[in-house]
Amino acid sequence: MSSAEVLKEESMVLQKKMLGEHFDTLSKSRENGRKVVYTFVPGNLNELILAFDLLPVHPEVNALQSGMRKLSGDYIQEAEKHGHSEDVCTYVKCDIGMLKKGNIGPTGEKLPPPDLLLLSYTGCFTFMKWFELLKQEYGCPVVMLQVPYQADGRITASQRAFVARQLRDVVVPALEQVSGKKLDEDRLRELLASSARAEDDLVHVWESAKHKPSPIDAYFGGVYYIGPIFTAFRGLPVCEQYYRSLRSEVDYRIAHGMGPTTPEGELRQQKYRIVIEGPPNWTSFREFWKIFSDEGVVMVASTYTKVGGLYEQGFRHDPDHPFETLAEYCLGCYTNRSLPTRVDILAKYVEEYEADGVLFNSIKSCNSFSAGQLMMLRELEKRTGKAGAFIESDLVDPRYFNAANIKNRLESYFQMLEAKRQAA
Amino acid sequence: MDTQPLIDRCERLYRDIDLGYVQAWKQRTGGKAIGHLPVYVPRELIHAAGLLPVGIMGGGDDVEIIRGDAYFQSYICHLPRSTVELGLAGKLDCLDGMLFPAICDVIRNLSGMWQMMFPDKYTKYLDFPQTFNDAGREFYRLEMAELLLELEGLSGIRATPERLNRSITLYNANRRALAALYDLRAAEPHRIPTSELYLLQRAGNVLEVSEHTAMLHEYLAAARVSHRPQRDNVRVVATGLFCEQPPLSMVRAMENSGCYIVDDDWVLGARYQLGDTPVGDNPLAAIVDAYMNGTVATATRYVEGDDKGAFLVEQVRRRHAEGVIFAAASFCDPALLDRPMGQKALAEAGIPYTAFTYSENTGQVQVIKEQAGTFADSIKLWGAVS
Ligand code: SF4
Numbered sequence: 001m002s003s004a005e006v007l008k009e010e011s012m013v014l015q016k017k018m019l020g021e022h023f024d025t026l027s028k029s030r031e032n033g034r035k036v037v038y039t040f041v042p043g044n045l046n047e048l049i050l051a052f053d054l055l056p057v058h059p060e061v062n063a064l065q066s067g068m069r070k071l072s073g074d075y076i077q078e079a080e081k082h083g084h085s086e087d088v089c090t091y092v093k094c095d096i097g098m099l100k101k102g103n104i105g106p107t108g109e110k111l112p113p114p115d116l117l118l119l120s121y122t123g124c125f126t127f128m129k130w131f132e133l134l135k136q137e138y139g140c141p142v143v144m145l146q147v148p149y150q151a152d153g154r155i156t157a158s159q160r161a162f163v164a165r166q167l168r169d170v171v172v173p174a175l176e177q178v179s180g181k182k183l184d185e186d187r188l189r190e191l192l193a194s195s196a197r198a199e200d201d202l203v204h205v206w207e208s209a210k211h212k213p214s215p216i217d218a219y220f221g222g223v224y225y226i227g228p229i230f231t232a233f234r235g236l237p238v239c240e241q242y243y244r245s246l247r248s249e250v251d252y253r254i255a256h257g258m259g260p261t262t263p264e265g266e267l268r269q270q271k272y273r274i275v276i277e278g279p280p281n282w283t284s285f286r287e288f289w290k291i292f293s294d295e296g297v298v299m300v301a302s303t304y305t306k307v308g309g310l311y312e313q314g315f316r317h318d319p320d321h322p323f324e325t326l327a328e329y330c331l332g333c334y335t336n337r338s339l340p341t342r343v344d345i346l347a348k349y350v351e352e353y354e355a356d357g358v359l360f361n362s363i364k365s366c367n368s369f370s371a372g373q374l375m376m377l378r379e380l381e382k383r384t385g386k387a388g389a390f391i392e393s394d395l396v397d398p399r400y401f402n403a404a405n406i407k408n409r410l411e412s413y414f415q416m417l418e419a420k421r422q423a424a
Numbered sequence: 425m426d427t428q429p430l431i432d433r434c435e436r437l438y439r440d441i442d443l444g445y446v447q448a449w450k451q452r453t454g455g456k457a458i459g460h461l462p463v464y465v466p467r468e469l470i471h472a473a474g475l476l477p478v479g480i481m482g483g484g485d486d487v488e489i490i491r492g493d494a495y496f497q498s499y500i501c502h503l504p505r506s507t508v509e510l511g512l513a514g515k516l517d518c519l520d521g522m523l524f525p526a527i528c529d530v531i532r533n534l535s536g537m538w539q540m541m542f543p544d545k546y547t548k549y550l551d552f553p554q555t556f557n558d559a560g561r562e563f564y565r566l567e568m569a570e571l572l573l574e575l576e577g578l579s580g581i582r583a584t585p586e587r588l589n590r591s592i593t594l595y596n597a598n599r600r601a602l603a604a605l606y607d608l609r610a611a612e613p614h615r616i617p618t619s620e621l622y623l624l625q626r627a628g629n630v631l632e633v634s635e636h637t638a639m640l641h642e643y644l645a646a647a648r649v650s651h652r653p654q655r656d657n658v659r660v661v662a663t664g665l666f667c668e669q670p671p672l673s674m675v676r677a678m679e680n681s682g683c684y685i686v687d688d689d690w691v692l693g694a695r696y697q698l699g700d701t702p703v704g705d706n707p708l709a710a711i712v713d714a715y716m717n718g719t720v721a722t723a724t725r726y727v728e729g730d731d732k733g734a735f736l737v738e739q740v741r742r743r744h745a746e747g748v749i750f751a752a753a754s755f756c757d758p759a760l761l762d763r764p765m766g767q768k769a770l771a772e773a774g775i776p777y778t779a780f781t782y783s784e785n786t787g788q789v790q791v792i793k794e795q796a797g798t799f800a801d802s803i804k805l806w807g808a809v810s
């Protein structure tokens with residue numbers, strides 16, 4: 001086995017082990033007297049949850065895993081049988097369907113019910129409805145952290161104070177109650193400091209895509225890279241270890257002029273560098289990826305991988321100001337940014353990552369991402385002079401992934417990129 | 425008194441996508457006007473700063489969508505595309521700014537689109553507290569203070585406590601008049617056809633508040649003594665129509681289907697607040713408190729506690745309704761995600777319901793009429809379960 005393959009595997013193996021252990025701990029939580037908190041990915045309060053020794057579960061992650069394991073279609077139909085509309089976010093329906101069918105998690109073990117629903121609602125209104133629905137199913141307490149929207153492209157003092165105050169007045173007492181413990185601020189600071197170190201390494205990984213060839217695919221590979229830091233592990237030594245190892249793998253690839261690993265092997269011939277906006281489709285994830293890798297497309301930057309933090313813009317969790325830093329983190333996630341800011345971010349990616357074009361994967365489920373994307377695309381084309389493309393699919397509803405249609409559109413897009421290149 | 429001329433005027437206002445009334449008001453007074461999207465904005469603040477608040481609730485079924493569709497995917501509701509259409513067609517040029525209340529991701533993102541589309545116009549996204557505690561109150565107070573400052577900057581008129589109190593008084597009177605109409609319709613639905621009430625409400629989107637209140641009083645006085653035949657209709661509450669508004673044809677179809685609508689949630693902003701705002705030394709705080717202490721539970725609001733759906737059940741009971749019609753705008757996440765919870769609460773209370781979706785330009789009113797009619801018949805036949 002070459003050293004490259006060994007290096008390639010280390011972070012993936014580690015992530016798999018982390019996830020396996022996490023779900024194992026979850027399945028034994030009742031026996032071990034551990035309390036469980038369900039919470040959402042964007043702007044999550046993982047360090048705070050861990051400071052109370054609570055175990056987080058992320059319903060969106062369960063939904064996406066169900067999508068990848070081809071179970072989501074059944075789950076969605078199950079939810080629709082229970083009166084849920086065809087027209088709403090499929091993450092919610094997938095989660096509810098999974099619950100109705102026994103709440104079996106991605107590792108095949110039953111997930112424990114929540115002791116608390118921590119509704120930190122960042123960047124999307126649907127989260128509120130989601131936990132209102134789950135509250136009815138589980139009959140457990142809910143604590144809400146409202147995160148205002150950065151409508152003017154900046155965080156205001158009153159927004160920061162509002163979130164920090166809710167953390168102090170409402171969220172911490174709720175966590176104290178469910179855990180039976182007082183908040184240990186020193187422990188929280190330790191966790192936050194660890195997060196910042198992992199965040200440094202993740203930024204290094206994202207920025208590696210500025211190299212040519214890019215050693216990473218910042219979207220299809222990127223969704224794996226965000227796994228630990230966006231979920232149950234941020235703040236833990238094992239998370240730091242994961243990002244250290246990922247960073248060294250990426251550095252190795254740069255040093256050896258290597259591309260990222262795709263399901264079809266290493267992507268050596270990188271014909272087009274693309275910036276992508278919007279979440280991926282999970283039900284046909286590999287098929288979707290292959291459409292791009294077959295054409296030699298590498299995604300050099302993506303916005304979806306920033307829903308749990310735009311670290312490359314400088315944000316780091318700050319152990320010296322625990323509540324303010326958590327507030328700022330929640331406020332700063334990608335979908336909590338105004339549309340003009342989102343256009344700025346994408347335009348900057350196109351420029352800094354020297355992209356050939358920008359692609360929108362518009363998700364039927366997700367108004368938070370999708371409403372306004374057509375205008376964003378137009379603005380971006382105007383500002384960057386690069387060609388844009390727009391395709392439509394869904395997160396976990398297989399009924400809305402039309403491979404032939406997407407392929408057709410992308411083929412003409414790639415032809416256009418080629419023609420532009422020839423003309424240049 | 426014959427109310428027909430008054431209702432005809434309301435219908436003309438409803439159909440006037442050029443906002444002729446607003447243009448004339450501006451010319452007459454030299455003042456400025458501010459548009460706002462559904463559901464709720466504190467219109468007292470706008471009024472106290474000398475501005476005319478104008479409710480923009482999409483384009484209804486009179487606007488041909490030429491540009492708007494190019495801005496929105498097929499799976500997004502209709503209201504933003506017709507609003508964009510109106511904006512790009514210059515129909516909203518008489519508005520000096522636009523407020524986008526935080527009700528869903530679509531309106532939220534539309535606020536950003538507006539910033540890009542109309543960079544020279546004042547555009548503001550209004551975040552409301554979803555958490556009804558001290559932190560929420562303080563946040564809302566600061567948001568409202570900032571809004572007021574900006575509005576004053578726009579109009580050049582300072583919203584003194586006296587002006588604020590006067591605006592509060594005028595809007596209290598408007599809310600009371602509307603409440604009186606709703607009460608009368610619930611008590612004697614044959615006296616107030618729902619389509620007329622709807623038009624009266626829609627007129628409140630543009631008319632200066634005191635003019636609107638006077639109109640409501642005039643209609644109310646006439647309705648109290650009106651002689652319209654009483655029908656053997658079932659009494660229903662219509663819910664889910666808080667944002668994208670039903671076309672008038674759909675409202676008419678619903679009321680001609682054998683249903684008396686005895687409560688609803690369209691043009692909800694005007695009835696969002698449940699009581700008066702007290703007049704006093706600190707009117708801004710009073711406006712904030714009124715929001716925090718007594719507003720309706722609608723789908724765009726988070727409901728704390730375990731009584732999800734209780735508001736709807738209570739509404740049914742208070743209005744002695746026999747059933748509920750869930751009418752949601754197609755692709756409206758808040759309404760559609762809320763629906764199963766409302767239905768669960770109704771089922772537990774033994775209250776029958778039916779559900780359908782619509783859009784502001786829906787042409788399918790016959791289908792809606794038939795569905796509402798079948799629902800009414802089934803209630804007549806089997807009665808409410810309890
Ligand atoms: S609408 Fe989008 S952001 Fe919101 S819960 Fe659904 S997928 Fe997530």
Ligand code: SF4
Nearest residue numbers: 501528530667668756
């Ligand atoms: S109709 Fe529903 S989804 Fe559309 S803008 Fe209104 S609240 Fe949002």
